Amino acid sequence: MQASELQAKNMSKEAxxxxxxxxxxxxxxxxxDWREISYLRSDPIINQYVKRPNANTKKKAIDFIRKVDTxxxxxxxxxxxxxxKKENEMIGSICLWNFSEDxxxxxxxxxxxxxxxxxGIMDESLKSIIQFGFRRLMLKSIEAYTHRDxxxxxxxxxxxxxxxxxxxxxxxxxxxxxxxxxxxx
Numbered sequence: 001m002q003a004s005e006l007q008a009k010n011m012s013k014e015a016x017x018x019x020x021x022x023x024x025x026x027x028x029x030x031x032x033d034w035r036e037i038s039y040l041r042s043d044p045i046i047n048q049y050v051k052r053p054n055a056n057t058k059k060k061a062i063d064f065i066r067k068v069d070t071x072x073x074x075x076x077x078x079x080x081x082x083x084x085k086k087e088n089e090m091i092g093s094i095c096l097w098n099f100s101e102d103x104x105x106x107x108x109x110x111x112x113x114x115x116x117x118x119x120g121i122m123d124e125s126l127k128s129i130i131q132f133g134f135r136r137l138m139l140k141s142i143e144a145y146t147h148r149d150x151x152x153x154x155x156x157x158x159x160x161x162x163x164x165x166x167x168x169x170x171x172x173x174x175x176x177x178x179x180x181x182x183x184x185x
Contacts, residue, residue, distance in 0.1 A: 016072050021124045026080035034061035036090040040111050049147030051173050091116045094125045104140040134183045144179040145170050
């Protein structure tokens with residue numbers, strides 16, 4: 001790849017930044033978050049609709065954090081831990097990842113501890129990530145893959161303007177449905 005092509009490919013990417021909402025801070029993951037990562041990626045309730053490797057040991061959790069950190073440094077992923085401002089404890093995560101080759105489309109992913117459901121936390125986090133993706137990364141669209149039976153996730157996406165794409169199938173999980181949010185110009 002020539003220098004001009006490489007520059008164009010990375011033109012819209014930027015270094016990791018913390019994001020803040022009225023109630024939340026979206027911060028960079030630290031090794032000290034390994035217990036929360038282990039819980040979020042291994043708890044059967046949180047993962048009932050998700051196919052992903054668990055992190056049920058400290059080593060697996062630390063390995064995941066290192067993988068995320070490398071992805072952030074390479075600008076292949078933007079991954080935030082979700083923290084209530086007044087409590088400063090990780091309660092979930094949200095990310096933009098799986099960027100298209102031209103960096104115009106990314107996938108959003110998220111999880112949240114069950115005791116924080118139905119409080120508008122993920123809605124607030126997602127709005128912040130959408131704004132970051134469209135305004136700062138200059139994305140044209142954001143995709144979300146969610147299990148067809150995960151009503152909380154599909155309601156969240158639809159509330160935030162995502163539209164279900166009925167003619168696409170997730171080849172990695174036939175139980176998933178695909179949603180897309182297009183940037184309004």
